[in-house]
């Protein structure tokens with residue numbers, strides 16, 4: 001009995017490795033999946049009985065297959081990768097986001113192939129035909145920020161320039177193959193980075209630039225993060241100048257952000273003065289204040305975002321502190337008066353159809369969480385919306401005649 005189920009498992013592994021593209025979702029079978037007919041815990045719609053339980057086993061994001069993308073398994077193609085960046089030595093207040101990747105993975109246990117149908121978006125991202133994997137974490141030194149930032153850029157870039165597993169498909173109107181939307185004309189897989197404090201977005205945008213050029217950014221955060229180093233902690237040294245309040249200032253000055261088609265949402269921080277907003281304008285961003293949820297509402301916010309980014313390729317960065325600390329307390333610099341988890345999730349679903357080329361969630365510091373794991377669960381659920389939107393939207397456009 002044991003031996004035959006072992007054989008079954010081997011067959012499944014061999015099949016998924018050798019077949020080009022199958023519609024059985026073999027690639028998305030949860031990590032610790034095992035057939036075990038005598039002690040059924042779950043019976044799927046097709047009568048398949050498994051011993052896989054949501055509270056058991058090794059924890060990857062959504063129990064996705066773990067691929068050692070940066071080391072031993074560099075030849076395994078994928079379409080979307082989750083990737084941890086456990087860096088938190090750029091924070092100004094509470095440290096601890098280095099445990100974010102592990103925490104967010106733990107918060108994602110209940111989201112997987114068998115329970116992954118997103119009701120409002122009417123789609124199961126794990127059954128999209130795309131191959132989604134968890135690549136583990138980028139090795140990040142906690143002793144040298146300059147080196148760590150380079151490690152994050154190089155790790156992300158390595159994955160971004162891999163072959164994709166799935167072809168783009170054909171345009172539904174013309175039947176012609178879609179062409180990539182990248183600046184270099186190539187196909188690129190998408191990466192969802194688990195932070196880490198927000199500093200990591202500087203090396204991530206440097207990597208994105210290598211494939212897409214300057215990119216439109218959608219940024220959910222209670223803070224601007226476009227502060228000049230002289231205003232935000234950067235006075236002592238060149239290294240202090242790169243931190244979680246200044247990385248967008250550096251990114252804008254390096255030309256990584258598309259001016260005028262990038263936008264912040266959920267802003268509610270106090271300022272050094274109104275000149276912070278002038279400085280933010282110079283960095284190329286429009287702003288949606290957190291309190292606009294009470295005036296224009298979720299639909300108005302979605303409309304403003306869509307008008308700003310148009311049909312540009314978009315990089316999405318989510319600071320968990322965009323959510324109110326009542327719902328997501330475990331973060332580096334909490335600000336009251338934020339959005340509910342429900343509101344942020346609805347806004348993320350409103351991005352459906354926007355070509356999001358990569359994304360991150362940052363500033364999750366699990367040590368400050370409740371015993372009920374509110375924050376890590378909110379982070380994982382927000383990413384579930386992002387993953388659904390991504391899998392519904394191919395990174396291609398119709399060929400122009």
Ligand SMILES: *[C@@H]1O[C@H](CO)[C@@H](O)[C@H](O)[C@H]1NC(C)=O
Pocket residue numbers: 169170175176177
């Ligand atoms: C796309 O169209 C090509 C012909 O241009 C065809 O060979 C291919 O099977 C189509 N692919 C899909 C996914 O329909």
Ligand SMILES: *[C@@H]1O[C@H](CO)[C@@H](O)[C@H](O)[C@H]1NC(C)=O
Pocket residue numbers: 252253259260281282283284
């Ligand atoms: C973005 O455009 C505005 C308005 O034209 C300009 O003032 C600002 O310097 C630009 N920012 C960057 C980073 O190029």
Ligand SMILES: [Mn+2]
Pocket residue numbers: 221222223319321333363
């Ligand atoms: Mn923030």
